[in-house]
Amino acid sequence: MSAGGYVSGTTLNNGKLTVLDGGTVTDATTHDYGNVTLISGTVNNLSATGGGITMTGGTLSGGTFQSGATMTVSAGTVDGIININNNGHANVSGGTVSDINIASGGSGAITGGSVADVTVSSGGTVNFSSGATLTDTLTLSSGATASITGNTGGTVDLGDGYTSGLTITGLNTSTDTNVTTTINGWTKDSQIDLQYVTFDNAKWVYADKNTVAITTKDATTGDTYTVTLNIPNVEETGFNLVNDNQGGTTIVTCFLAGSMICTPNGDVAVEDIQIGDQLVTFDWEHDKEVTRPVVWVGKAHAKVRADLPDDEAGYPVRIIKNAISDGVPYKDMLITAEHCLCFEGKFVPVRMLVNGFSIFYDKSITSYDYYHVETDQHSVITADGMLTESYLDTGNRRTFRQEGQVATLCGSVRNWEEDAGAPLCVDRACVEPLFHKLEARGNCVIGHNVPSKQTVLVADPNLHLVTQAGAVVRPVRQEGQHYSFMLPANTQSVRIVSRASRPADVIGPFVDDRRQMGVAVADVHFTTAKKLYPITAHLQAEKPEGWHDTDWTDCAWTNGNAVLPLGDFTKGNMGLLSLTVRAAGPYLLGESDKQARVLSA
Numbered sequence: 001m002s003a004g005g006y007v008s009g010t011t012l013n014n015g016k017l018t019v020l021d022g023g024t025v026t027d028a029t030t031h032d033y034g035n036v037t038l039i040s041g042t043v044n045n046l047s048a049t050g051g052g053i054t055m056t057g058g059t060l061s062g063g064t065f066q067s068g069a070t071m072t073v074s075a076g077t078v079d080g081i082i083n084i085n086n087n088g089h090a091n092v093s094g095g096t097v098s099d100i101n102i103a104s105g106g107s108g109a110i111t112g113g114s115v116a117d118v119t120v121s122s123g124g125t126v127n128f129s130s131g132a133t134l135t136d137t138l139t140l141s142s143g144a145t146a147s148i149t150g151n152t153g154g155t156v157d158l159g160d161g162y163t164s165g166l167t168i169t170g171l172n173t174s175t176d177t178n179v180t181t182t183i184n185g186w187t188k189d190s191q192i193d194l195q196y197v198t199f200d201n202a203k204w205v206y207a208d209k210n211t212v213a214i215t216t217k218d219a220t221t222g223d224t225y226t227v228t229l230n231i232p233n234v235e236e237t238g239f240n241l242v243n244d245n246q247g248g249t250t251i252v253t254c255f256l257a258g259s260m261i262c263t264p265n266g267d268v269a270v271e272d273i274q275i276g277d278q279l280v281t282f283d284w285e286h287d288k289e290v291t292r293p294v295v296w297v298g299k300a301h302a303k304v305r306a307d308l309p310d311d312e313a314g315y316p317v318r319i320i321k322n323a324i325s326d327g328v329p330y331k332d333m334l335i336t337a338e339h340c341l342c343f344e345g346k347f348v349p350v351r352m353l354v355n356g357f358s359i360f361y362d363k364s365i366t367s368y369d370y371y372h373v374e375t376d377q378h379s380v381i382t383a384d385g386m387l388t389e390s391y392l393d394t395g396n397r398r399t400f401r402q403e404g405q406v407a408t409l410c411g412s413v414r415n416w417e418e419d420a421g422a423p424l425c426v427d428r429a430c431v432e433p434l435f436h437k438l439e440a441r442g443n444c445v446i447g448h449n450v451p452s453k454q455t456v457l458v459a460d461p462n463l464h465l466v467t468q469a470g471a472v473v474r475p476v477r478q479e480g481q482h483y484s485f486m487l488p489a490n491t492q493s494v495r496i497v498s499r500a501s502r503p504a505d506v507i508g509p510f511v512d513d514r515r516q517m518g519v520a521v522a523d524v525h526f527t528t529a530k531k532l533y534p535i536t537a538h539l540q541a542e543k544p545e546g547w548h549d550t551d552w553t554d555c556a557w558t559n560g561n562a563v564l565p566l567g568d569f570t571k572g573n574m575g576l577l578s579l580t581v582r583a584a585g586p587y588l589l590g591e592s593d594k595q596a597r598v599l600s601a
Contacts, residue, residue, distance in 0.1 A: 012036070012051060019043060019058060030069065033474055038076065045080075048088070054471055055095065065089065066106070068462065072470040073097060073113065084108060085124070091470040092132070102126055102144075104307075111470075116154075120144035123307045128152045130170050134181065140166060143306040147195075150177045150227075158185030165305060167193040176226045183231045194227060209235040255371050255383060256316055256334035262382035264291055270371045270383070273297055281379035282387060284345040284422055296374040298391065302336075304366040309502065311337045311351040311514070315361040316368060319350070319386070322445050323358035323438065329384035334362065336370060342380045342387035343434060346425040352509050353435055356451040358442030378421040389421065426512040435510040456589035457506060461498040461519050463581070468493050481581045487526075489574045493565045495546070496521065496579070499587040500560025506586050515548055518560035520583040522552075526566060528575040535577075537565050555582045 008026045010017065012034030019025055020039040028036060028043065030051035036043060038058040045062045046053055048069035053060060055076045062080030065071050065088035071078070073090075078097040084090050085103035092108070098116040102108050104123025111129040116136035120126050122143025128134060134154030140146055145165035148156065156166060171177050171194065183192065194214070204214040212234055215226045260267035262280045273279075277294045304314040319333040324341075337354075340347035353359050374391040375381070381390050425431065442448050465473040465485050473494070477484040487494070496519070503513040524535035538547050538556045546562030566577075 035472070052089075052472070070466075070472055072466075072472060074469045074471075091466065093468075093470045098136070120146055125165075125307065142303075145305075145307050148181055150179045153180045155182045155184055158183065158187075158190055165307065166191075167195055169195045171195065171227055176228070178228045179230065181230070183229065186231045186234055186237055192229075206235045209233065255339070256336075256365075257369055257371065259333065259335070259371075259383045260331075261373065270373065271299075271369075273371075273373050279373070279375055279379070279381055279390070281375060281381050281390070281421075282342075284342070284380055290379075292375040292377070292379055294373050295376050296391070298372050298374075299369060301369050302367065306366075309505070309514070310361045310363075311354070311504070311509070313361075315363055316365050316370075317350045317354060318360055318362040318449075320358050320445060320447055320449070323442060324386060327385060329386040331384055333384040333386060334365075335383075335388070337361075340389045340424070342389065342422055345422050346430065347389055347422050348425050348431055348434065352426065352431050352512065353438055354509050355435065355439040355442050357439065357448045358445045359438065360449045360451075380421050392421075428511055431510040431512075432508070435508065455505075457586040458499070458589050459585045459587075461581070461584040461587070463496070463498045463519060463579075463584075465494040465577070466497050467491050467495075476576075483579045483581065485577045485579075487566075487570060487575060487577050489570060489572055491566060491570045493563055494577070496558050496562045496564055498558065498560050499585070500558070501585075501587040505588055515557075516559045517548070518558035518562065518584075519581045520550060520552075520555050520557045521562075521579055522555035522582045523578075523580040524564065525578045526569045526575050527578065528569075528573040533569040535564065535566065535569075537567075538562070552582065557583075 006024045007028070009028070010025070011029045011031070013031045014033045016035055016037065017025065017028070018037040018039065019041040021041065023041040024044070025036065025042070026044040028046050030036065030046070030048045032050045034051035036046065036053040038053060038055045038060060040058045042059045042061065043053065046060065048063065048065045049067040050069050052065055052070040052072065053063070055073045057076045059077045059079070062082065063071065064083040066086040068087050070089040070091060071082065071084070073092045074094045076095045078095065080099060082090070082100045083103065084100060084106035086105045088106045090100060090102070090108040092110045092115060093112040095113045097113060100108065100115070100118045102118065102120045102124035104121060106124045108118070108126035110126065110132040112131040114133045114135050116134070118126060119139045121141045125145040126138070127147045128149060130149045130151065132152065134148070134152045137155045137157055138146060139157040139159055141159045143165070146156070147167040147169050149170040150168065158166070168179060203216070204212055207213045207228065210230060210232045212229045212231060213226055214229070215224060217224050255270045257269070257271050259270040261270050261273055264278050264280060273294055275294055275297055278291045279294060281290050281292045283290050302314050306313055315337070316334045317337055319329055321329060321331050323329070335350060337351040338349055340349050341353070350359065354361065372391040378392045379390045380387055382388070463475065463483055467473065468491070473485050473487065475483045476486050498518040500516040500518040502516055503511045521538055524538070526533045526535055537544055539554065543556060544563040544565060546559045548557040548559060550557055
């Protein structure tokens with residue numbers, strides 16, 4: 001549609017509509033693979049439940065994107081209110097964009113251009129890359145996640161004050177970095193993850209009442225560098241550094257208040273245990289009880305991050321009375337997901353035994369204190385009548401505040417292989433029979449939980465590509481495991497995008513694999529009119545972003561959004577990119593997919 005043209009109320013299921021030379025489209029709707037291409041002109045109030053819009057110019061004023069729909073902007077202007085939710089996506093590589101609301105299930109990837117006034121609610125996420133600029137405010141609600149770089153600019157408002165989902169990436173460890181973004185809403189419960197900032201030997205000072213300067217060393221070169229943060233009133237509110245040993249959220253293995261720990265004088269609440277107290281431990285190798293002293297007691301506070309999977313979000317696990325056997329535990333037991341229970345001389349993380357009936361994540365608890373007690377050596381102790389573990393310091397001791405009147409000096413970090421009181425067992429062959437045994441018992445235990453929703457699986461990977469310019473490319477042909485995509489000339493790289501799920505979710509928690517798995521890609525070829533070029537970047541030892549290793553040498557798994565560089569093969573050449581998918585799915589059916597099924601039924 002070109003100059004002077006006007007369309008209102010059109011619906012695109014699988015069709016395409018191109019707007020150029022001043023045309024206007026109002027109240028359009030896209031489904032499935034329907035797509036609007038905006039070159040110049042105006043699109044008003046676009047409603048996309050699948051498909052979406054690709055902008056290389058013009059103006060988009062208002063719209064909603066969900067159920068797999070994508071707003072792709074490489075140039076032009078986006079204003080009005082844009083709502084991204086329920087598996088909707090915004091990919092911005094250029095242009096000027098404002099007034100974006102990203103709700104639960106929605107995501108935004110801002111790799112370039114200028115963006116203002118972004119609001120992210122619980123369950124939503126937005127990521128700014130180094131080429132993008134925030135010109136106004138990014139507002140985060142509790143449970144929202146976002147990442148910015150040192151030069152993103154603008155202001156981040158932490159909203160209710162205890163958001164812990166903000167990450168600052170791309171900090172240059174060879175030179176000092178002054179983060180250009182102002183962080184508002186800082187409270188004593190706030191948290192920011194400084195990616196690539198090494199915790200070891202880190203020191204910080206208040207440069208003034210609104211500024212923190214953190215000095216540390218590059219882990220590789222040993223060079224000293226400083227990262228400066230602008231956080232209004234930070235000196236008054238307070239600030240601390242916490243070691244993040246996983247490169248993300250610190251994993252904790254702890255008891256909640258009220259857990260009753262076995263001592264020679266009877267059971268004592270964990271919050272009342274003191275350094276120097278004696279605990280009854282179990283020597284499983286010699287089948288006898290041994291008394292050991294408490295050498296350290298720690299306490300910390302947790303707030304659940306509802307945007308993460310249940311086992312990583314921080315929800316406590318409730319093991320109901322009699323879930324393991326009659327009288328074990330003798331009351332409901334509350335522990336964190338990584339805490340281990342002891343079965344026949346082996347420690348098993350409780351997250352691998354969650355069955356939804358007798359062992360489940362208690363989502364009614366979203367904020368709590370948690371405790372751990374350390375004996376003179378890692379031990380099997382008894383809590384609430386259940387054999388479990390004492391604290392093993394694998395490097396997260398700094399996340400706790402020491403309790404009690406006596407301070408202790410702690411030794412070096414320990415590990416499961418050399419220091420554990422019993423072997424750690426996460427092998428499926430060991431855990432799966434135990435899981436099914438407890439699951440079968442759980443249906444019969446009085447007071448068992450009734451899961452609120454059933455898991456629904458789908459096989460379709462919804463495989464497509466996204467170019468470096470943000471254009472979505474659907475397959476022009478699919479024959480079994482072989483997919484073909486037509487690419488324009490000079491496409492430097494693509495992202496292989498698909499559904500993704502974790503084996504621990506689709507097979508069962510007894511599988512200790514919590515990676516997001518998209519599709520397993522084997523052979524990749526780019527074919528022009530004259531020649532066929534093999535693409536092998538995903539098979540190299542050093543893989544691009546978004547790839548996992550496999551047991552096969554001739555393929556690799558994506559994480560659902562993996563970069564595939566194309567080299568110079570596409571320079572001046574359009575052609576066909578062909579993929580062979582060795583394996584895919586099944587996948588958890590997302591809420592947006594369920595809604596789409598209902599609408600199409």
